[in-house]
Structures are given as structure tokens and as C-alpha cells.
Amino acid sequence: MRNVTAPASKSLSHRYCIGAALAEGRSELFHVLESRDLQQTRAILTACGASFDGLPHDGAASAAWLVTGMPRPQGGPQAHPLSCDVHESGTSCRLLTAVLAAGQGCFRIHGAPRMHQRPIGELVDVLRALGVSITYEQTEGCPPLLLETTGLKPEKVGGCVHLGMDTSSQYFSGLLLAAPLAPAPITVELGGQKAMSWPYVGLTLQCLEDFGITFVVEQRPSPDAPWQRMSGQDWRKLREAVPGCLRVTVQPGAYQPGQHTIEGDWSGASYLLAAGAVGRHPVRVQGLRQDSLQGDRAIVNILQRMGARVETDDYGGITVYPSALHGIQLDMHDCPDLVPTVAVLAGFAQGSTRIDNVAHLRHKESDRLHAPAEELAKTGVVVDELHDGLLIHGLGGRSFGLREPILPDEVALSTHNDHRMAMSLSLLSLRDSAINIRERLDNPSVVDKSFPDFWQCWEQIR
Template sequence: MDIIVNPISRLQGDIQALSSKNYTTRYLLVAALAEGTSTIYYPAHSEDSDAMRRCLRDLGATLDEDDTKIVIKGFGAQPVLQPASKQLDVGNAGAVLRFLMGIASLLPEVHFINAYPDSLGKRPHHDLIDALEQLGAEIQHQDGKLPITIKGGKLKGGAIRVSGNISSQYLSALLFLTPLLSEDSTIEVTDDLKSKVVVGQTLEVIREAGIIIEASEDLMSYRVPGNQRYAARTYRVQGDYPGSAAVLAAAAVLPSDVTLRGLTEDSKQGERAIVDVLRMMNVPLTHEDNVVRVQGTGQLSAVTFDGDAATDAVLAMVAAAVFADGTSRFYNVENLRYKECDRITDYLNELRKAGANVEERQAEIIVHGRPEGVEGGVEINAHYDHRVIMALSIVALRAKQPIRIKDAHHVAKSYPQYFDHLTALGAQVEWI
């Protein structure tokens, strides 16, 4: 479905932040890896987290859910592909695929299908495949892409090398897996490590589940004792900064009085930086008692920002910078190219259609702000990417004419209620 986003003059209201998708998927996984029953309060509901739920059931976990919590009886270190589940379908969820590629290596054979050939199906996984093969898995793939068949069941720990140059999710997959192996393991990250903050989230969740992992200060090397077992625990999911970044940026580009609740001030989510960046752009806001209040004027200043630690908020920041006074620069963001789409080239091409003045480098986005606004009045392609959809909607709210965003229903990958929340704040949208 497409959506038409109309220009508006003001946003106002009070909403509760979505629960964190990143923490939900990680808590679901460690709960399934525990031998016993865990409870997760306020889990996120999105296509990604639902894909993790579905696959964990297919691997033998039992999940019971009500309005506030999910109770999981785990399969421990012995997942078993259920008779009715001949293959795993992770949908369009890259993190879910990569995390479960590691866990699937404990099984004799698992086949991951290619449900989204135009999105996740285009993304390579060579570095994780190479690391799992170092542990003894045999993997069939299409030049590193889906469909992927893993033949495992006889893994041995040891010295593992994995590149972090494309994604930190490869490392996270190994951190979830290696504590379950009989032997001790060491993991050395080669090249570079993107999104170190997200690795910190992985380590935080794993340690909450009772696992011991020794990490170097720079997060480039690890010692993982073998023969460990995940413990059943009770978890509480915090508010989601990546999705909230779009709402906060929308409030920043218009006259507004928007309150967003449930965003922990000391969160380890790198996208928490959206609050600091908006302050740097001279947006009036407060952040106290887990509540962010934006009282926007629509007047913003340009900013320069290292986006590596806040990857999933960068597109929203760029959307705000479209209307800033001056030239903004977002650097160290090459990993945006390896997401659901090329979030640099594809996104900037669509911004240009709407009237934005933007430039790209291999690892940079440069925005020449237009405080007078952009023309709009066009149809733009979000490339099936939830983050691109949200970011383009921010620009559409302040365009001079309505903008039609193609395939906007894919926002459900991470934030199914996004347009409902915008509408509650005063946005005018029409589904087509």
C-alpha cells in the first residue's frame, strides 16, 4: 500500500514510545536458549520481532503471550526443527537471519528461504558464513545470499576471526552461539567494527542471561568460556530510540509541542543520540524522567555528526537537516549502504525528487538545508525500507505539496503504529 502524506502546520500531543525492537529480538533469543521459563514484559510487536517469535517456535520454543508480556519455555542448547517446519522464514529481518544462522548451526541441517528477494535477498552474509565454517559448519548459499542451507551439529569452539566491516550482527551471532559450545572460544574482529554500540546491547542482554564473556575495551577481541548455559530470567523491554527518532525529528521540523514517554535517559541504544543532535540543531526540548518533550519552532541549525554509533537514527537526522539553515554533514555512515536498501544512494535519490539539496560520498551524507521548505508534489519510492519510509514522511510533513510514498506498509517491519502515532499528533495521511 502507498500513503499520501499532506503538509501540515503543527504537531501536538502525548504518546508512548514503542518498545525496543533490538532489545525484544535479543531477549526473545536468550529466553529461547535458556532451559526453563522466562518472562519478557512489554515486548515490541513488529515484523522483525514477530519473525523471531515464529522461528523460535519452529525451533522448539513454547511462547505464550498476553497484552503485557510473553512467557517463553526455551529449548536451551538443543533446538529441534519441528516436524511441520521444514525450513525457516525470517521474512525481511536481517538481524534475525544472522542471529539464527548461528543457532541453526547447532542442528544437523536447516534451510533459510528467500522470502524478500528484492530486499534481504540482496544482502550478503559472507563474513558470518566464513566464521561459522571456521567452527565446522557446512553452508550452501548463493554467493553469500539467501537461500542458505546450514549443515551443522558438530561445531567445535576455538579461535575465530570475523570481519566487522559490513555489520556488527555477524559478531553478535557468534556471541550468542559460542557459550553453548563444549570448547572455549576466542573471537577476533578483523578490519573494522561497525555499530559498536549495538554490540554493547548484545553483550548486555547475554550477560543478563547469566553468560560470561570477556571483551576487550575496544570490543575487538573476546574470550568465551564453553559449556555455559543461558539462565531463565525476567526481562523488561525499554522504549525504542530508532523508531522514536523519526517522531522526534518530525516534531523538530514543525511548530510543535510533542511529548514522547518511555525513553530511558541512560539507555545503551546508540540512537539515543537523536536527542543530542536535535539539541545541537537548536531544537527546544527537555529529557527528564524518561520523557522527551519537543517544543519545536521549525527553525533548525546545521550539524556535523559521526553517525556510526546511531545508525538507525541517521536518516531521520538527515530529514531534519533538509530544513536546517546551513550545510549538515553525517559521516562514517558507509554501513547504511548494506541495509534493506542502499540507505545512502537510494534515500538521497528520493529526497532529491522531493526537492532536497543533498550530496553523497561513499561514507557521508551532505545536506544543504532549505529552511524555506521543499516543493514535494511527487511520488517517491521507499525501496521497501522501513527507515526510509519514516524519514521520507518527515520531509513530506513540511513540503509545500503532498507526497506519495510507495509501499509504505513496510514501515511495519519495525514500527507498525508509526502512521497512527503521527496521525494522533496531527498529521494528515491517506492510505492508497
């Protein structure tokens, strides 16, 4: 049995750092993920007027902060916009673009070259409708961009905007985080054709509630039906949303300072749990909330459906045992970050696994449909790229003798400069103790983006 602890949630760490920075007064945040992406978020919030002072804490990959908040983000003058470098953090870019638009002054939002290829146009269009001046410096619809604002103006849109989640749920979440700074209520109605990754919006609502922000969630059975207000905490039960049939109204108000502890990250834990299924030893992961709103909690169900033995205990641990896996069909629009991990798991399975409804993964840190297909092909796994997913032909139980992905001695693997690719490809090393996967990856340090002590955890479970 191998025992490890899940890292802190990256998604919640971003949101609670933003909430604390917008709360006038002092807040204490504990078990905050300490990663490259979070460094960028904190640096931008600090440049805008908040302060983050370290508190004593345990663990090298998490931090505790005393946060002194600001009334609203403050930018620079038109001649010298405040530089806001998000590097490769899409979460920082999308959430903070909306939040900075609710501030005062001029901001230049930019990042690494790959970030300048990632879309943000739908969010920009809505912010422009709310009275914010935004200019693209290079490619239309992508950073870098110049943002000049005197705050959001809901009266320009009658208090209501339509915002889709076809490409990213972070547009919706960013506007919800910004909305309390507006002078009047803002209703954000879900538009577009489909809603990707709705559970991440649930995490944003959880953050707003914890910082004392008032909001109302409404649904309706069809776009021509009357709206129905969800009572109490019923919004927590939402697992998906239908465009034209859901809206959130956020009241203006002050973020309230407080004390918050960030829960464990199901995304980061997914690699550790998957290792239990395909490795040589059972793996027990602790530090996860089984009632979490995180969409990547779905990894437990996926593992079970694929035939893995999974057990929970009274002490908050989840144990996955080495198991014979089989292929399944999956709609992963609510848990897209799991796709690289599930693709590798599927390589070990008997039969084929089909992953659907994740076309937007081509616009992540890497093309997360092409990258797994390319790397798994090096191990003998055949992967068909679909227009919105993958079809992985597993090797488990094949009659011609190749029963699992094999990593030949001379073959190196590319991370495609993507932290989730690096961690998911690590699963390929678990059947052969002679493989040092860090030496096979072209950029093993890319895990610093979201899980800085991943390699230390990996050594514990090999």
C-alpha cells in the same frame, strides 16, 4: 504539546526472544515489539523447539510472552532441512544463522528477494571454521543457504575466531549469542578495518548478562600490546571499539530462564523526536531509558547540535520544540539507522550537513544513501552521495525564497520498500496540514516491519 510513547526496542526484542528460547524452563517477556521482523524470529525459534504463549498485555504494538525454552535448536534431516524464512529481517537472518549453527541438524535459511542480495559471507566463513557445513544455494556470500551442523567446535580454531564488523555488527552479536551452546569457551576477537554500530554489541552483552551467561571483555591500546581485562560493568561504558584491540570470551553455560521487560526503542522514537524539531508543535516522548546502551540515543545530541531545543523531565519524558536548525558534520557509524531521519532534518536546516562513515548502508533494506538523496531531490533539496555518506544542502534560510522542503501536489514518494525510509519521509508533511503523507507514499504499510502503530502515533503529533 503532543504526547506519545516510544515503541519497544526491536533490537532488544530479537535478542531477548532468542535468550528466552534458549533457556530451558519458562521465561516471561513483557513489552516485546510486535512487528513483522519479530514474527519471523519467533516462528523460526518455535520451529526449532521453543514455544511462545501469549500473556495479557497492554498495547497493540507490543506483546507479552510465556516462553518455554529448548536445550538447543533442532533442525531437520539432511533430506528435509528445517525451513527458516527470515523474510526481510536482516537481524533475524544474521543472529539466527549463528544460533542455529550451534544447534543440531539441517536448516535452510532464506527470505525475500532483497534478503538474497544482502551479505553474510564473513559470518559463514567463521562458522565453517568452527566445523559447520554451509552451502550457498544462489549467490556466493548471500542467502539462501543450507546449514548442516552438530554444534560449534571451538577446538578447530584453538578457541578463538576473528570477526569483523565492517559490514554489520550483527555477525559479532550472533556469534556471541551462539557461543554459550559450545562445549568450550569461544573468544571472538574484533577484526576487519573498522567497527560499525558497536553499541548493538553492547545490547547483546546486556542480554547475555541478564540470562546468566558468563563472559569477559578485554581491550588493549594497540594490536601488539598485552590484553587487559575490563572489570565489573566497565564494558557498558564502551561507545566504540577498535579492530585488533577488543575481544570477548564467552564461557559455555545454560541460558537461565527469568522475567524481563524490553525497554523503549530509541530508533523508533527518533522520528517522533525529530517531528518536534521540524513540526508545528512540541513533541514529548516517554518510555525511553536515558542511560540506555542503544546507539540511537544519539538522536538527542544530534538534534541539540543542530540547534533544536530539547528538554527532559522528572517523569522520563523528552520534549523537542520547533526550532531553527543548522547544518553540522556527523560521523554516524555508531548510529546508522538514524541516517534517513537526519538526512530529512538536514533538508530543513540552514547550511549543509555532512554524514560520514556509513558506506555499509547501501546493503540495508534499501540503499540508504541513494534512497534519501533520490526522495529529497523531489522536494528541492540537493543531496550529494559520497562514497561513505551524504552531503545535504539544507534549504532553511536560503535567500531565493525556498526555506524548507516542499512536496508538490503531484509528487509521490517512494519508500524503497524500507520501513526507515517511510518513517523518515513522513517528516516532510509536518509543515502543511493538508498533506496526507500516507497517500503520498507508495507503500506506507512497510512500517509494520519495526513500528506497526507508527501511523497512529503520527496522527497524534500532526
